[in-house]
Amino acid sequence: xxxxxxxxxxxxxxxxxxxxxxxxxxxxxxxxxxxxxxxxxxxxxxxxxxxxxxxxxxxxxxxxxxxxxxxxxxxxxxxxxxxxxxxxxxxxxxxxxxxxxxxxxxxxxxxxxxxxxxxxxxxxxxxxxxxxxxxxxxxxxxxxxxxxxxxxxxxx
Numbered sequence: 001x002x003x004x005x006x007x008x009x010x011x012x013x014x015x016x017x018x019x020x021x022x023x024x025x026x027x028x029x030x031x032x033x034x035x036x037x038x039x040x041x042x043x044x045x046x047x048x049x050x051x052x053x054x055x056x057x058x059x060x061x062x063x064x065x066x067x068x069x070x071x072x073x074x075x076x077x078x079x080x081x082x083x084x085x086x087x088x089x090x091x092x093x094x095x096x097x098x099x100x101x102x103x104x105x106x107x108x109x110x111x112x113x114x115x116x117x118x119x120x121x122x123x124x125x126x127x128x129x130x131x132x133x134x135x136x137x138x139x140x141x142x143x144x145x146x147x148x149x150x151x152x153x154x155x156x
Contacts, residue, residue, distance in 0.1 A: 073116065
């Protein structure tokens with residue numbers, strides 16, 4: 001925290017009171033105040049930008065209300081032929097980006113290793129062989145970085 005904020009807490013409070021804007025939460029429709037400084041340039045440019053009053057509303061606003069986490073993956077359960085089927089959200093996203101259903105043997109790989117991160121930038125469609133290669137390569141790199149005696153992985 002800056003020294004002037006500690007010495008003059010009233011100045012900070014007054015600044016925030018003068019420079020706030022009233023917004024409506026996109027999730028719960030509750031009105032809340034936000035300091036103009038914390039509104040990003042992207043949010044200012046988009047007429048349909050979403051604003052949230054709390055972290056809870058952010059979490060609820062970014063997921064399908066019917067989606068749940070299962071073994072780290074986001075899934076949607078649908079009834080098909082009288083039985084519940086798990087539909088993986090990352091596969092649906094990949095199919096939407098491709099514009100077609102995935103072929104037999106195609107796999108969706110999460111680049112950063114986070115199964116719940118379904119941004120299309122984080123997904124790669126590949127065959128089973130290449131997918132296995134990617135995981136083996138990542139395991140070798142992780143082991144070299146974390147288990148080698150030399151702290152500099154470039155020299156290992």
